[in-house]
Amino acid sequence: MSFNPKHLLGIKDLSADEINFILDTADSFKEINTRQIKKVPTLRGKTVVNLFFEASTRTRTSFEIAGKRLSADTVNISASGSSVVKGETLEDTAKNIQAMHPDIIVMRHNASGACQYLADRLDCSVINAGDGMHEHPSQALLDAFTIRQHKGSIKGLTVAIVGDITHSRVVRSNIYCLTKLGAKVRLAGPGTMLPTGIERLGCEVFNNLEDAIRDADVVMMLRIQRERQGTPLIPSVREYARFFGLNGNKMELAKKDAIVMHPGPINRGVELGTAVADGPQNVILSQVENGVAVRMALLYLVAGGEKLQDDC
Amino acid sequence: MAAEVIEILDSEGVDRALTRIAHEILEHNKGIEDLVLIGIRTGGAYLAAQLQQKISAIEGVDVQLGIIDVTMYRDDLCSRNDLAVGQTDIPFRLRDQKIVLVDDVLFTGRTIRAAMGAVMDLGRPQNIQLAILVDRGHRELPIRPDYIGRNLPTARNEQIKVDFDDQNTAQAVHLLRN
Numbered sequence: 001m002s003f004n005p006k007h008l009l010g011i012k013d014l015s016a017d018e019i020n021f022i023l024d025t026a027d028s029f030k031e032i033n034t035r036q037i038k039k040v041p042t043l044r045g046k047t048v049v050n051l052f053f054e055a056s057t058r059t060r061t062s063f064e065i066a067g068k069r070l071s072a073d074t075v076n077i078s079a080s081g082s083s084v085v086k087g088e089t090l091e092d093t094a095k096n097i098q099a100m101h102p103d104i105i106v107m108r109h110n111a112s113g114a115c116q117y118l119a120d121r122l123d124c125s126v127i128n129a130g131d132g133m134h135e136h137p138s139q140a141l142l143d144a145f146t147i148r149q150h151k152g153s154i155k156g157l158t159v160a161i162v163g164d165i166t167h168s169r170v171v172r173s174n175i176y177c178l179t180k181l182g183a184k185v186r187l188a189g190p191g192t193m194l195p196t197g198i199e200r201l202g203c204e205v206f207n208n209l210e211d212a213i214r215d216a217d218v219v220m221m222l223r224i225q226r227e228r229q230g231t232p233l234i235p236s237v238r239e240y241a242r243f244f245g246l247n248g249n250k251m252e253l254a255k256k257d258a259i260v261m262h263p264g265p266i267n268r269g270v271e272l273g274t275a276v277a278d279g280p281q282n283v284i285l286s287q288v289e290n291g292v293a294v295r296m297a298l299l300y301l302v303a304g305g306e307k308l309q310d311d312c
Numbered sequence: 313m314a315a316e317v318i319e320i321l322d323s324e325g326v327d328r329a330l331t332r333i334a335h336e337i338l339e340h341n342k343g344i345e346d347l348v349l350i351g352i353r354t355g356g357a358y359l360a361a362q363l364q365q366k367i368s369a370i371e372g373v374d375v376q377l378g379i380i381d382v383t384m385y386r387d388d389l390c391s392r393n394d395l396a397v398g399q400t401d402i403p404f405r406l407r408d409q410k411i412v413l414v415d416d417v418l419f420t421g422r423t424i425r426a427a428m429g430a431v432m433d434l435g436r437p438q439n440i441q442l443a444i445l446v447d448r449g450h451r452e453l454p455i456r457p458d459y460i461g462r463n464l465p466t467a468r469n470e471q472i473k474v475d476f477d478d479q480n481t482a483q484a485v486h487l488l489r490n
C-alpha cells in the first residue's frame with residue numbers, strides 16, 4: 001500500500017488504509033525530531049508557503065518546523081501585514097503566490113471550502129491547515145497518532161469529545177478519522193453548540209459531560225472559541241465551566257487509564273481545570289510534539305510521487 | 313513471472329559467504345573494537361543480524377547492530393510511486409565508530425550513497441565500509457564494496473532476488489531472467 005495524494009484537504013475522503021499509511025509514515029519521521037542534527041534532505045529544493053488568514057501559533061510553527069526539518073524552504077504569510085488587508089481577493093493572492101512557483105501551499109482560512117477552492121485553481125499542492133467550520137485534517141491525524149501511541153490501537157476505543165461541536169473543524173475531522181479507524185465517538189456540549197443531525201456521521205450525542213465521558217478511553221476537550229461565535233451560545237463562561245469543564249472529580253468517571261486531549265490553546269479554568277490540565281493523564285504536549293512528525297509526513301506524501309515529475 | 317529462474321546460491325552457499333565475510337571484517341578491522349554493523353532496510357538489515365551472529369560466534373561478543381532506512385535520502389522523490397518510509401533504529405553513538413554498512417544486492421550504488429548520507433547525519437564515523445551479499449555490477453556512482461559474497465555479472469533487465477525464511481535468515485539467491 002502506498003498513498004500519493006496531490007492535496008490534503010480533509011479526512012472525509014480518505015480510507016482507513018490511507019490514514020494508517022500517513023500515521024505509519026509519521027512514525028518513521030518522528031525519530032528525526034530527537035536527533036542532534038534535526039534535518040534530512042528529503043524535500044531539498046521544494047518551497048512551502050504557509051498562508052494563514054487566521055491567527056495561529058501551534059499549527060503554523062508546526063508546519064514551518066516540519067518543512068525545515070525536511071530541508072524545504074518555508075515562507076510564512078499572515079493576513080495581517082499582507083496585501084489581504086489592502087483588499088486583494090483570495091484568488092488574486094493565491095495566483096500571485098503561485099507566480100513565485102511554490103510546491104505546496106499550506107492554508108488556513110476562515111471560510112469553509114477555501115482550500116478546495118484554491119486546489120481547483122492552482123497547479124501546486126494545497127494542504128488544509130483549517131478552513132472555517134469544515135475540516136482541520138492535520139489536527140485529527142496528530143490526534144489519532146497520539147491516541148495510537150498511548151493506546152496501541154484505535155479500534156474499539158471510546159472517545160468522548162466535549163465542547164462547541166458546531167463551530168469546531170477539529171471535531172468534524174476527528175469524527176471522520178476516528179470512526180474510520182474503528183473508534184466509538186461520543187459528543188457532548190450545551191444544546192446550542194450541538195448541530196442537529198451530527199449523529200448521522202456515526203457518533204453518539206449526549207447533552208451532559210458526565211454521561212459522555214463515563215468509561216471513555218479518551219476524553220478530548222475543545223476550546224470555547226469566543227472569536228468564532230456571533231451571538232453568545234452560553235449564558236456565561238462560569239456556567240459553562242461548571243457544567244462542561246473537566247475537573248479531577250469528573251475525570252474519575254472515565255476509565256482509570258484514560259487520556260485527556262486538547263487541540264490547544266487551552267482556556268485554563270474553563271474547559272480544563274488546572275488539576276486535569278497539569279495532571280498525569282493529559283497528553284496535550286505529546287499532541288504538539290507529534291504534530292511536527294505528522295506534518296512532516298503530510299508534506300512528504302504531498303510532494304512525493306510522480307505527480308510533480310515535471311518539476312523535478 | 314520471470315521466464316527463467318537460476319539459483320546462484322543455496323542456503324549453504326549463503327551461509328558460507330556470510331561466514332567468510334564475517335572473518336574478513338574481523339581481519340580487516342583487527343577485531344571488533346569500535347566496530348558496528350548497520351543494515352539497510354529490509355534485506356540488508358536481516359543480513360546484518362546474521363553477520364552479527366557470525367561475529368559473535370567467532371569473537372564471543374555481540375557487536376552493535378543498527379537498522380537504517382534510506383528513503384528520506386533517496387534522489388528519486390518525484391519518480392517513485394511507493395512512498396512508504398521505514399524506521400531507522402540506531403540506538404548508539406556513531407561518532408568515531410567503524411561502520412560496516414550491509415546490503416543484500418549492490419546495483420547502481422544509489423542506495424549506498426543515500427545510506428552514507430543518512431549515516432553521516434547521525435554522527436561522524438571513523439570510516440564506513442560496505443558488505444554486500446551479491447554485487448551485480450552496473451554502477452552509476454563511484455562506489456566499491458569492501459566485502460562481497462558473490463560477484464555476479466548481470467544484464468540490466470535481469471533481477472536478483474534474495475529469499476529469506478520466516479526467521480529472516482537468507483535461504484537462497486536467485487537470478488530472474490525474462
